Amino acid sequence: MRISVIGCGYLGAVHASAMAELGHEVVGIDIDERRIAALAKGRPPFFEPGLHEILTSATATGRLRFSTDMADAAGAEVHFLAVGTPQAAGTTAADLRYVDAAFESLLPHLADGALVVGKSTVPVGTAARLAARLTEVAPHASLAWNPEFLREGFAVKDTLAPDRLVYGVADDHAASVLDRVYRAAVEAGTPRVVTDYATAELVKAAANAFLATKISFINAMSELADATGADVTALADAIGHDARIGRRFLNAGVGFGGGCLPKDIRAFTARAEELGRGDSLAFLREVDAINMRQRQRVVDLAVAALGGSVHRKRITVLGVTFKPESDDVRDSPALDVAVHLKGLGAEVVATDPEGIENARLRHPQLDYTSSTQEALRGAELVVLVTEWREYRALDPVATGRLVAERRIIDGRNVLDAAAWRAAGWQVRGLGRP
Template sequence: MRISVIGCGYLGAVHAAAMAELGHDVVGVDIDAAKVSMLAAGKAPFFEPRLPEVLASALASGRLTFSTDLAAVHGASIHFVAVGTPQSKDSYAADLTYVDAAIEGLLPFLSEGDLVVGKSTVPVGTAERLSAVLAQSGTGASLAWNPEFLREGFAVKDTVEPDRLVYGVGDAADVAKLDEVYAQALAAGTPRIVTDYATAELVKVAANAFLATKISFINAMAEIAEVTGADVTALADAIGHDARIGRRFLNAGVGFGGGCLPKDIRAFTARAEELGRGESVAFLKEVDAINMRRRDRVAELAVQALDGAVLGKKVAVLGVTFKPHSDDVRDSPALDVAVKLKGLGADVVVTDPEGLDNARTRHPQLLYTQMTEEALRHADLAVLVTEWPEYVELDPVHVAEIVRGRHIIDARNVLDPAAWKAAGWDYTGLGRA
């Protein structure tokens, strides 16, 4: 099929490259000339495993092109809108400026039978409003909402081999068009849910709200464990054997971050209040509050580990991205912890395999190094905040030889406490005895 993708950020670039790799002819459009130039040259503007290879293959095939000119979408029959919906500057609500601009920009190039497909995460009710815009435009194009469920670090796989496909449609005829787009995934047995606009919009935010709630629940249990002497990891293992609960996303630690979960649950809360049903999701405010408290808790534990004498002490912060296998530092707990410790007077040195450039742009006051050992050398305290494999696999005996103080805070509960203690370390986990 001939497809256009409007917006070539994290979601759009991955979607465009993956669709071309599946055999479609794709043009990606973005107003950022530098980003478009990089993508056209086969360079991913962010770190995502497998994307460079898929991007290079799709470009070499001739099925993928990029442009800054919306007119390049002419001839495409399916138009995916994959622009950002950031949190508004003055409220928790989602900023739909880019979504509205994308739809308006597409109107002159739409033809009878074209399908505009929303991928962006939007407040419920947005698709109904945009469908009316298309209907009033006289273009003959229709709208569907097809939410994304990408996990950073696995985005290519999640696009090519999704665990489910959700179509929110206003016209049953549009189902066949989307089936053609996703023919390979459907042939492989991917479940497909066809529903209305509102349900499709709610699927993504409801999923994120549930995951955020599960993470904050176990972190709330960690807060109780810390004052009772219980071990939250053993607790999670025990309740995780209950099939109704499950073990995944029950890892206590410094909490969630990134460009989706925090802003999506806040936007969901704001939209529910607009609908007069704020009480229905009022618990999400506490979910958010618990999550933010865990960052403060890590800073408190750092102060305790240094016996209250933080000023001038070298603190090695291991990891700055919100999760491993990504360079994304948006709302990153790791970066937040580093900034808090710097504000307390510590000499903070941050290391990360992929996220240093993005972190340096946001917080140039911190010291950064690509070398893990350089960050750890003569450190008074080490804080593991992002569970990159190279940090999880550190040898406590070797590290003990290069630091000044054998104090480590495991803010993800991923290290072996016994091994670190045996090597002479003062080990502190979150919610662990």
């Protein structure tokens, strides 16, 4: 099929490359000339495992090309809207200016029978509004909403082999077109939910809200564990055996971040208030508050570990991205902790396998090094805040030879505390005795 993808940021670049990998003829459109130039040369503008391979493969075959001219989308059968919806300035609501601008720019280029498919995470009601606009200006085209469920670090896999497909459609024809787009996944038996616009929009918002709630729940339990001497990891193992609860995402730590989850739950709450149903999602404000509180708890642990003050103390921060296998530092708990410690007068040295350049752009006041060994050398305290595989695999004996003092804060509860203590380390975690 001939497909256009409007917006070539994280979502759009992955989606365009994956659609071409599946055999479609794809054009990616974006107004950012530097981004388009990089993608056209097969260079992803961000780190995502597997993306470089499918991007270079697809561009080499000619199935994938990029442009800054919306007119190049003309003639496509399916147009995916993959534009960002950041948090609006001065409020918690989603900023839909970019979605609306892309949609309006696309309208003059829609061929007869074209299907516009929303991928962006938007407040419920957006699809119905855009569908009404489409009926008014381009009645020869139709709209569907097909939310994305990408996990950074696994986005290529999640696009090529999704765990479910959700179609928000107004008729069976739109669903049949999407079945053609996702033929490989449909034929593989991927669960498929065909529903209305509002439900499709709510599926994405509800999924993010539930995940955020689960993470903040176990972090709240870690606060109680600290107050009572209990072990939150053993607690999570025990309740995770309950099939109704499950063990995944019950890992206490410094909390969630990134460019999606925090702003999406805030936008969900704001939309509920606009609909006069603010009380129904009032609990998400506490979910957000618990999450933000975890960052301060890690800072407090660092201060306590150094005797009440971090002033002029050399602290190594392991990780600046919000999660491993990503270079994304947006709303990163790890980077937030590093900046807080620096603000308290510590001599902070931060390291990360992929996120240093993005972190330096946001917080140049920190000292950075790409070498883990260099970062550890002479440290009076180590703070692990992004659970990259290489940090989880650090040898406590060898690491102990590099540092000045054997103290570590495990902000993700991923280390074998007994092994580290046996090597002479003072180890503190969140909700662990």
